[in-house]
Amino acid sequence: xxxxNSNAPPPDTESYQPAAIEAKWQARWDECGTNxxxxxxxxxxxxxxxxxxxxxxxxxxxxxxxxxxGSDVYGRxxxxxxxxxxxxxxxxAFGIHSENFAIKVGTHPARLIPANIANFRRQLKxxxxxxxxxxxxxxxxxxxxxxxxxxxxxxxxAGKAYKKYAAVNWCPACKxxxxxxxxxxxxxxxxxDTRVEQxxxxxxxxRITEYAEHLLADLGDASKMDWSDTTVTAQRNWLGRSEGAExxxxxxxxxxxxxxxxxxxxxxxxxxxxxxxxxxxxGDLTSVAQRxxxxxxxxxxxxxxxxxxxxxxxxxxxVFTGAxxxxxxxxxTIPVWIADYVLMEYGTGAIxxxxxxxxxxxxxxxxxxxxxxTAVGEDGRLVESGSFSGMTVEEGKxxxxxxxxxxxxxxxxxQYRLHDWCISRxxxxxxxxxxxxxxxxxxxxxxxxxxxxxxxxxxxxxPDDSGISPLARHEEWYYTPCPVxxxxxxxxxxxxxxxxxxxxxxxxxxxxxxxxxxxxxxxTRRWCPVATYxxxxxxxxxxxxxxxxxxxxxxxxxxxxxxxxxxxxxxxGLIVKDGAKMSKSRGNVVIPDAYIARWGADTFRxxxxxxxxxxxxxxxxxxxxxxxxxxxxxxxxxxxxxxxxDTCGGDVRHAAVVKWHQTIKRATESIEGLRYNSxxxxxxxxxxxxxxxxxxxxxxxQDLVIMLAPFAPHFSEECWERLGHTTSVFEELxxxxxENLVVEGSVEIAVQVNGKTRSTITVARDxxxxxxxxxxxxxxxxxxFIAGKTIRKRIYVPNRLLNVVVG
RNA sequence: GCCCGGGUGGCGAAACCGGUAGACGCGAGGGACUUAAAAUCCCUCGGGCUUAGGCCCAUGCGGGUUCGAGUCCCGCCCCGGGUACCA
Numbered sequence: 001x002x003x004x005n006s007n008a009p010p011p012d013t014e015s016y017q018p019a020a021i022e023a024k025w026q027a028r029w030d031e032c033g034t035n036x037x038x039x040x041x042x043x044x045x046x047x048x049x050x051x052x053x054x055x056x057x058x059x060x061x062x063x064x065x066x067x068x069x070g071s072d073v074y075g076r077x078x079x080x081x082x083x084x085x086x087x088x089x090x091x092x093a094f095g096i097h098s099e100n101f102a103i104k105v106g107t108h109p110a111r112l113i114p115a116n117i118a119n120f121r122r123q124l125k126x127x128x129x130x131x132x133x134x135x136x137x138x139x140x141x142x143x144x145x146x147x148x149x150x151x152x153x154x155x156x157x158a159g160k161a162y163k164k165y166a167a168v169n170w171c172p173a174c175k176x177x178x179x180x181x182x183x184x185x186x187x188x189x190x191x192x193d194t195r196v197e198q199x200x201x202x203x204x205x206x207r208i209t210e211y212a213e214h215l216l217a218d219l220g221d222a223s224k225m226d227w228s229d230t231t232v233t234a235q236r237n238w239l240g241r242s243e244g245a246e247x248x249x250x251x252x253x254x255x256x257x258x259x260x261x262x263x264x265x266x267x268x269x270x271x272x273x274x275x276x277x278x279x280x281x282x283g284d285l286t287s288v289a290q291r292x293x294x295x296x297x298x299x300x301x302x303x304x305x306x307x308x309x310x311x312x313x314x315x316x317x318x319v320f321t322g323a324x325x326x327x328x329x330x331x332x333t334i335p336v337w338i339a340d341y342v343l344m345e346y347g348t349g350a351i352x353x354x355x356x357x358x359x360x361x362x363x364x365x366x367x368x369x370x371x372x373x374t375a376v377g378e379d380g381r382l383v384e385s386g387s388f389s390g391m392t393v394e395e396g397k398x399x400x401x402x403x404x405x406x407x408x409x410x411x412x413x414x415q416y417r418l419h420d421w422c423i424s425r426x427x428x429x430x431x432x433x434x435x436x437x438x439x440x441x442x443x444x445x446x447x448x449x450x451x452x453x454x455x456x457x458x459x460x461x462x463p464d465d466s467g468i469s470p471l472a473r474h475e476e477w478y479y480t481p482c483p484v485x486x487x488x489x490x491x492x493x494x495x496x497x498x499x500x501x502x503x504x505x506x507x508x509x510x511x512x513x514x515x516x517x518x519x520x521x522x523x524t525r526r527w528c529p530v531a532t533y534x535x536x537x538x539x540x541x542x543x544x545x546x547x548x549x550x551x552x553x554x555x556x557x558x559x560x561x562x563x564x565x566x567x568x569x570x571x572x573g574l575i576v577k578d579g580a581k582m583s584k585s586r587g588n589v590v591i592p593d594a595y596i597a598r599w600g601a602d603t604f605r606x607x608x609x610x611x612x613x614x615x616x617x618x619x620x621x622x623x624x625x626x627x628x629x630x631x632x633x634x635x636x637x638x639x640x641x642x643x644x645x646d647t648c649g650g651d652v653r654h655a656a657v658v659k660w661h662q663t664i665k666r667a668t669e670s671i672e673g674l675r676y677n678s679x680x681x682x683x684x685x686x687x688x689x690x691x692x693x694x695x696x697x698x699x700x701x702q703d704l705v706i707m708l709a710p711f712a713p714h715f716s717e718e719c720w721e722r723l724g725h726t727t728s729v730f731e732e733l734x735x736x737x738x739e740n741l742v743v744e745g746s747v748e749i750a751v752q753v754n755g756k757t758r759s760t761i762t763v764a765r766d767x768x769x770x771x772x773x774x775x776x777x778x779x780x781x782x783x784x785f786i787a788g789k790t791i792r793k794r795i796y797v798p799n800r801l802l803n804v805v806v807g
Numbered sequence: 808g809c810c811c812g813g814g815u816g817g818c819g820a821a822a823c824c825g826g827u828a829g830a831c832g833c834g835a836g837g838g839a840c841u842u843a844a845a846a847u848c849c850c851u852c853g854g855g856c857u858u859a860g861g862c863c864c865a866u867g868c869g870g871g872u873u874c875g876a877g878u879c880c881c882g883c884c885c886c887g888g889g890u891a892c893c894a
Contacts, residue, residue, distance in 0.1 A: 230811055230889090237810060240893065261894060274894095314892075339892095346893045353894090359808095360892055417893055537811095537888075574888085581887085610832070611819060616812085619819060627832045630847095669823090678821070681831035688831090750827040755875035757827050781861085795874055801826055805874045 016636040018600025018715070025714040026125060034728055035087070035130045039510055039523055042084035047527045048075035049506055049566075051535030051543075052090045054097055055116035057105075060123045062590045062608070062620055063575040063582050069605045070572055070614045070676065071534040072129045076710035077671045078532075079130065080734040086527060087130045088509035090137035091117050094145075095498035099429035103462055109429050110457055113140055123593070128601045128713050135512045139501035144508060145431035146452035147518035148501055151550070152423075152434060153445050158557050160207045163443065166422055170199035177201075177426040177463075197303050203424035204433060204494070208549045212239055212416040215548055218564055226568040228615070234540040240417025245401050247352065247410035249273060249325040249334075257281060257325055257336065260347030260415055263357060264404065265396030267329040268385040269375030270352035273336045274318065274364070276344040277301040285336060287322025294319050294338060301340045316341050316364045327352075328409040329386070329400070339364060347415055421546060423497040428461040428470040430495030438482035438489040447483050453491070469493040503546040504554075506530050506565060519560075529562045537571040544569065570674060573617025575608075582620075590620055602712035603629040609676040609711055628680070632715055634687055635704065639719045641696040652697045658744045659689045660700050664737035667707050676711070683707060698723075703735040743799070750801040751776040753785040757801075769796040776802050 029035055037045070050071035053064060060068070072087065079085040093113045102109035117138060124131060137144050155161045169178040173191035177199070188194045208215075216239050218224050219232050244262035251257060257273060275282055277298045286294045297319040318339030325336050341360055342351055355365035355372045365372055377383040382396045391399060404410035424433065432453045434446035446453055456477045461470050471493040472478050482489035507519040510527045514520050529551075535543075547565050555563040574581055577588040596604050606628035612618025652660075663686040670679035683704060690700065702723060709716035709729050720729035747765050749772060750757045759781040763772055773794060776782055782804070789806035796802050 233811060234889065237890075242893075244894085259894080263894080316892080341892045341894095343893070351894050358894065360894075363892095415893080540889080576887090613820085621819070621833080624819065624833055631832085675821095677819090677831085681821070684831055748827080752827085752875070755826095755873090760827065793874060795826090797826055801875090803826080803874055 014640065016633055016715070018602060019597075021718045022126075022128065022601050022714040025717045026128065028717075029728075032728070034730060036132050036134055037084040037086050039086065039527070042086075042526065044083045045527050046075075046078045046083035046085045047506075047510075047530045047532075048078060048085050048087045049509075049530045049533045050087075050089070051533075051539060052092050052502070052505060053120060054095065055091045055093050055113060055120045056097070057101060057112065057116055058584070058589070059116075059119050059591065059593075061582055062592045062595075065123075065127055065592045065604070066575045066608045066617070067534065067536065067572045068124065068129060069127060069608050070674065071532075072127075073605075073609060073671070073676055073710040074532060074534070074674065075130050076713060076730065077734070079730055080706060080709060080732065082733055085130065086132060086135075086510065088135045088137075089124060089129065089131040089133070090505060090509065091120065091139065092498065092502050092505075093117065093138050093140040094430045094495075094501055096425075096427060096429070099427060099461075102429070108457075108459065108461060110140075113138075126596055126601060127592075127605065130713070135509050137505065137508055137512055139431075139498075139505065142452045142454055143515065144505075145455075145501070147508065148431045148496065148504070149434040149446070149451050149453060150448060150518055151504055152496060152500070153448060153451075154557065154559070155206060155550075155553055156435075156445055158553060160210075160553055161204060161423075162207065163202055163204055165200050166203050166205070167198045167200050168203075168426070170197045172197060195303075201424070201426070203422050204435075204492075204496075205420040205422050206549070208421045208546070209416060209418055211549050211552050212241070212418050214552055214563075215239060215418075215545065216241060218548070224564045225566070227566075228537075228569060228571050230537060231540040231544065231569060231571055234537075235545055238418065238541045238545065242415045242417070244413060244415060245404060245410050246348065246413045247328065247404060249328065249352065251285060251323055251325045251336070255281070255284070257350050258348045259350045259352045260413065261352055261354075262415075263354065263397070264400045264410075264412075265382060265385075265388075265391075265393050266354045266357045266375040267327070267352065267400060268382075268388070269354040269356045269373045270327050270329075270334065271355060271371040271373050272334050272353045272365070273325055274339045274342045274351050274353050274361075275321075275336065276342045276349040277338050277340055278344050279338070279342075279349045281350075282321065282338055285321050285323040290320060290322035294321055297338060304340070314341075316360065316367060318364060318368065320368075328404075328407070335370070337364075337368070345419055346417065421497075421499075421549070423500055424494040425497055426469050426494055427463070428455075428458075428495070430498065431455065431501070432471065433492040433494055433496050435492040436480060436482060436489045437492065438484065438487060440487065441482055441484045441489075443492075444483050444489070450483070455495070471495075499542055499546050502543055503550040506533075506547070507560070525561055528560065529564060530566045531568065533566040533569045534572055535569075536574075540571065570615060573612065573615050575611075575617050575620050577620050595625065599625055599629055600715075602715040603632060606632065606680060606711050610680045612677060614674040614676050631680075631684055631687065632712060634691065635708065636715075636719070638687065638690065638696050638701055639705065639722055642698055642701045643722055643724070645696065652695055652700065653693050655744065656689050656693050656695055656697075656700070657741055659686050660703065661737040661741040664703065664707070664735050665742055668734065668737070671710065679707075680711065705729065706732050706735060747799045749776070749799070751779060751782050752801055752803040753782065754805055754807075755803060758782050758785055765799060767798075769794070769798075769802070772796065772802050773804075776804070 050068055075085045075087040098109045098113060102112055139145060152161065169183050171178050171188040171191060171194055173188060173194040178188060178196060183196045188196050219235055242262050244260060245264040246258055246260050248256040248258055282294065316339060318337045321336045321338060323336040324333045327334055353361040354375065355362040356374045357376060374383060375385055376393060380393055382388050382391045388396050388399055401412040432455055434451060434453045436444045436446060438444055456474050458474050460473060463470060478491055479488055480491055507524060507528065510523040511520040551560060551565040552563045554560045577590055582589045592604065603625060607625045610628055611624055663682045666682040667679040686704065705716050705719045706729060716729050743765055745765055746762050748760050748762050751759045751761060759779050761775050761779060763775060786804060786806050791804055792807050793805040
């Protein structure tokens with residue numbers, strides 16, 4: 001903070017003293033339960049949700065404060081519109097962030113987290129959020145993760161959870177699994193000399209791909225989902241729907257290779273085939289002569305980590321298998337290769353390569369001297385394609401799919417990019433997956449009455465070089481009787497993904513006091529789905545998609561009445577500092593506490609909301625804070641004038657009345673659209689007009705105080721009390737405007753000649769065109785531009801402009 | 808590469824559906840009050856001309872549509888974010 005901004009206001013008892021006022025009202029809200037809606041009896045429930053934070057050791061920075069305040073402004077606004085607003089808060093405290101930090105500082109995460117949460121709670125209270133703290137939750141609390149485990153069991157019972165072998169990043173130096181973000185261009189972040197490898201582990205998955213179509217369809221259903229376009233687009237891309245065909249290429253009488261393509265029209269140009277190195281047919285197809293080369297290539301491919309395998313600009317490599325397949329369209333025999341640019345997880349793990357029409361295939365063909373045959377000509381019509389020649393690409397696609405289906409060589413299919421959700425984490429800091437492995441009974445779910453499976457409080461939570469999950473080292477926990485036969489069995493040692501914790505937390509909030517159920521049916525019916533959800537766009541895909549998937553499954557098994565959890569979602573913008581996103585590595589993170597101490601929470605909230613549009617964010621600068629503070633001081637004094645001299649009610653100038661109604665309209669519409677900066681600007685304009693007129697009319701001032709309440713809640717409460725009221729300002733109703741008073745009696749009209757504004761005239765509102773034209777044409781300035789010319793045309797926009805076209 | 812955003816004064820920004828570009832705020836300059844400073848209040852502030860009435864230019868660049876374009880269309884450039892060998 002710079003010196004010039006640290007000037008405290010004079011110690012006048014009449015002046016605005018934020019610290020005392022804020023403490024007073026925060027205490028009173030707690031006492032009176034102001035922020036605690038009646039969850040069972042609310043008549044107009046409105047669930048206003050903000051993405052819960054991960055409680056880092058650093059606390060909330062101003063970027064977080066911006067997001068939380070923006071959500072809170074909206075909740076308070078809805079409250080003033082007469083809704084029963086439920087605004088809960090909690091902590092997403094499991095996961096690799098917490099665990100890595102704990103490892104770094106050498107303190108157990110279970111010891112670190114409570115202190116971080118306490119700090120977050122203090123900050124969130126200090127900023128004046130309308131949170132209902134009765135319903136606070138933490139995902140690390142056994143009373144919460146008991147139900148995360150229960151949720152896993154519901155998915156398991158519904159057949160939506162299954163186990164399969166899947167690759168993970170493995171650091172041979174740490175001897176542990178790494179998350180993707182811990183792999184830096186192929187190397188371990190902690191061991192820059194150690195290349196990360198792929199390891200295959202047996203892991204739990206959820207069948208989200210079964211819901212690809214449903215997830216996609218709802219995105220286009222405005223009645224179910226009012227979401228930011230950017231978020232909808234991101235999800236659509238992630239789902240990655242592609243229409244195409246699956247085609248069988250025969251190798252011999254009993255073996256075929258199935259490929260997926262989005263371009264069946266180019267099949268006549270398929271001159272070779274490529275399988276992913278791990279494709280199950282590779283071993284079988286490889287000729288004796290090629291075996292050694294193929295095996296070497298497969299081993300090399302497996303040793304790459306998961307990330308660098310997928311980097312597109314790598315040089316293409318591959319090996320010929322020695323096998324040939326028959327192109328069903330041309331009848332020609334084409335060679336079968338393996339190459340790591342073909343991925344096993346997408347399509348069928350095998351492609352027909354059409355080098356003439358696919359850049360990657362072309363690069364590969366050129367490197368290995370493979371044939372290139374054109375299937376579509378310059379004019380966009382099929383060539384060298386037998387009876388299909390001459391068709392457009394679209395006609396060719398349809399005709400070839402029809403031919404494939406009648407000949408039995410293939411069929412039209414829809415393919416999604418989305419993969420099933422791997423929820424296994426070979427880590428310590430998460431909810432243990434509630435499964436027990438018995439030699440006789442296989443994987444057995446933990447009976448629901450035995451939940452939660454408590455995460456044991458072990459000191460050796462660090463992954464060590466034994467290569468075994470930390471939980472497996474804890475023998476009295478690891479060995480447990482089989483729920484079926486009672487014989488000694490072993491617990492699943494993986495914990496679940498943090499995204500599972502956050503995929504259902506909104507369901508828990510209204511029901512936190514129930515210990516015998518995850519979420520109460522009655523409460524859920526009243527409060528869910530969430531009315532407005534606000535959060536960062538970094539969660540546009542995974543968190544929001546997983547939450548939607550979980551809601552769909554719960555809906556399907558009859559546990560909730562909705563299949564889309566968030567009726568309205570808006571992504572907040574980012575606060576930048578000195579032109580760059582705030583981050584620890586850049587060293588430009590601004591901690592809000594000192595600003596709040598100096599200026600007060602209300603001024604700080606006002607400044608954050610004023611510095612840019614909420615959905616876009618803005619630049620945080622110290623100098624800007626003084627503006628909103630000066631504004632609050634002016635309102636403070638105006639309230640004082642109103643209390644002392646309550647007689648000016650009758651003589652509000654008409655222009656001020658108009659401004660008053662315009663302000664109500666603009667503030668209402670701006671807040672609804674999350675353009676908080678415009679709402680504040682409108683109120684500033686009103687105050688400027690009132691001050692010019694020396695007006696402190698009670699009705700106007702009261703409306704202003706109410707409209708300020710979402711932004712400056714403590715300040716507004718205090719003003720409301722000074723105005724003689726004994727109840728909370730949040731018991732009041734948002735003011736309404738009179739549409740007739742939004743427009744002034746006379747309006748200024750622009751007079752244009754050939755589209756250029758030459759002068760302005762003032763006429764009565766809604767004046768007719770002839771009347772306006774008569775005055776406008778008599779105007780001396782206008783005359784200079786039309787003198788001696790013919791008027792060709794006249795365009796009149798009532799109350800705005802008159803354009804005279806001359807020539 | 809692809810998909811989203813965005814580019815407007817010294818700075819943060821505003822502008823509904825195409826209709827007077829720059830509201831509101833910061834900052835700067837000048838003035839009032841004061842012994843002085845802070846606070847507060849008043850005036851000025853996109854650029855260039857100017858006979859002082861105005862005129863010309865101006866919303867990243869180049870075209871276009873229109874009586875009229877920051878806003879719509881086409882082609883580029885730059886910045887931010889996401890995503891990436893997805894066949």
